[in-house]
């Protein structure tokens with residue numbers, strides 16, 4: 521569980537986050553959604569400790585990240601998996617080396633043990649016989665699955681995903697969304713996904729926070745999103761024609 525209390529963040533005169541308070545729950549996919557420029561990535565970077573908020577606190581379980589000593593911060597980093605926008609695999613490394621990278625960084629495991637774990641997570645994301653390939657030799661969807669395997673190889677307690685579907689076709693995007701959700705449940709991970717994709721909202725939006733101009737303007741689930749009259753939500757949903765129609769049907773059916 522990650523708890524965020526009254527986070528403010530400005531860059532110069534530009535106030536980007538204006539008092540965000542929320543809880544990202546364990547064993548759930550928590551979505552941060554909102555229009556471009558609403559502050560999603562800045563919030564994610566605050567959670568990761570990459571930006572220091574001007575005001576407010578962030579707690580991992582009961583411990584504020586701002587009060588952690590070096591060892592506690594290192595321990596936390598070991599428990600964080602990150603799925604970057606675009607995958608961010610190392611082009612010059614094989615798939616096996618890419619996935620093994622966090623184990624080499626953070627553990628003292630023997631190579632054979634690391635290899636077993638790498639093969640286990642590659643199998644989990646339904647990728648076999650790709651160990652010796654390079655990222656450029658596999659499809660974008662497969663690259664994304666390798667990135668997921670790398671993000672979970674060290675058994676994270678927290679998984680952060682920044683626009684995990686960018687650049688993928690809708691079918692592959694759904695596969696990736698579902699994989700993130702399944703892995704979250706199987707391992708009881710606190711997963712935070714930044715997205716502006718309505719399909720993801722529908723597929724995996726168990727806990728959603730909607731940001732607008734740096735304010736948290738709504739939170740709820742993908743079930744609630746079609747029932748609420750909150751104008752910021754309907755504006756967001758209505759920006760997609762397809763979902764405008766789905767919402768109308770859902771409202772009719774009660």
Ligand SMILES: Nc1ncnc2c1ncn2[C@@H]1O[C@H](COP(=O)(O)OP(=O)(O)OP(=O)(O)O)[C@@H](O)[C@H]1O
Pocket residue numbers: 531536554555556557558559560561562563716
């Ligand atoms: N390092 C920075 N320095 C100055 N301004 C920044 C910095 N990072 C972000 N911003 C500003 O903060 C605002 C919010 O940016 P952010 O990247 O969080 O938006 P976002 O909601 O993730 O948008 P998108 O969906 O387009 O990625 C933007 O106006 C951006 O220019």
